Amino acid sequence: MNHDAEDILGTAASWRAAGRQVALATVVTTWGSSPRPVGSQLVVDDKGTFLGSVSGGCIEGAVIQEAKAVMRSGTPRTLEFGVSNEQAWEVGLACGGKVRVFVERVE
Numbered sequence: 001m002n003h004d005a006e007d008i009l010g011t012a013a014s015w016r017a018a019g020r021q022v023a024l025a026t027v028v029t030t031w032g033s034s035p036r037p038v039g040s041q042l043v044v045d046d047k048g049t050f051l052g053s054v055s056g057g058c059i060e061g062a063v064i065q066e067a068k069a070v071m072r073s074g075t076p077r078t079l080e081f082g083v084s085n086e087q088a089w090e091v092g093l094a095c096g097g098k099v100r101v102f103v104e105r106v107e
Helices: 003-017 060-074 087-089
Strands: 022-031 041-045 050-054 077-082 098-105
Touching: 003 022, 003 041, 003 050, 003 098, 041 060, 060 077, 060 087, 060 098
Parallel strands: none
Antiparallel strands: 022 041, 022 098, 041 050, 077 098
């Protein structure tokens, strides 16, 4: 496990211990040109504070919004972003790649 992953999981644990709602997003699959490798993670709290990256910035906003929904519902989601997805242009992922991100609530 790399140092970044330890920081993200440690942050998730400390935020939970402080009573915050927390969600963890993990890159599970990439195709073509993807800015972050499989296994890259982003932790988000209920106020939208985050640490880490799943895309180098181009889909973070959308992932954070989905993470807030996952915190409320408790239901994990798998998100897909790519050029075949019209949302890709809105979030800035027009580089020809696709990424699949799994978002789960941290209990």
